[in-house]
Amino acid sequence: MDVTLNVNGEARHLRIEPRVSLLDALRERCGLTGTKKGCDHGQCGACTVLIDGRRVHACLTLAVMARGKITTIEGLARGEQLHPMQAAFVECDGLQCGYCTPGQIMSAIGLLGEGHAKSDDEVREEMSGNICRCGAYSNIVSAIQLARGRSA
Ligand code: FES
Numbered sequence: 001m002d003v004t005l006n007v008n009g010e011a012r013h014l015r016i017e018p019r020v021s022l023l024d025a026l027r028e029r030c031g032l033t034g035t036k037k038g039c040d041h042g043q044c045g046a047c048t049v050l051i052d053g054r055r056v057h058a059c060l061t062l063a064v065m066a067r068g069k070i071t072t073i074e075g076l077a078r079g080e081q082l083h084p085m086q087a088a089f090v091e092c093d094g095l096q097c098g099y100c101t102p103g104q105i106m107s108a109i110g111l112l113g114e115g116h117a118k119s120d121d122e123v124r125e126e127m128s129g130n131i132c133r134c135g136a137y138s139n140i141v142s143a144i145q146l147a148r149g150r151s152a
């Protein structure tokens with residue numbers, strides 16, 4: 001099938017089979033390998049991207065169904081200037097091996113956009129679908145609260 005994805009403000013024209021996931025389309029066809037493949041089953045959150053500002057698991061989304069503006073980790077920085085959430089993650093050391101980090105950052109941006117999860121406990125609840133095997137969770141919560149404070 002021919003499909004056009006709107007990724008990070010660019011139209012990407014792909015010819016793909018209908019069963020191809022958005023995750024594979026992004027990584028293997030668009031060359032955007034910042035979005036990570038952890039479980040490929042909707043359980044780890046490593047593949048989280050935003051579609052029209054809402055968090056989705058790219059591994060559970062068919063590329064042909066991905067309507068709207070897709071934002072991946074590559075679409076956040078403006079040149080050399082990091083997105084405030086990326087900067088907060090660096091500042092709070094919210095990453096160790098970094099494998100889960102793109103999904104964590106995309107999810108964090110999504111939850112701030114949703115306008116809830118103001119307490120640390122709520123942030124933990126909202127981020128519970130993103131698994132970090134290195135255990136950087138407390139620094140991730142700090143980073144999200146730092147970014148929230150700066151965007152308020
Ligand atoms: S790779 Fe999609 S949730 Fe794990």
Ligand code: FES
Binds near residue numbers: 096134
């Ligand atoms: S930083 Fe290693 S999995 Fe999260």
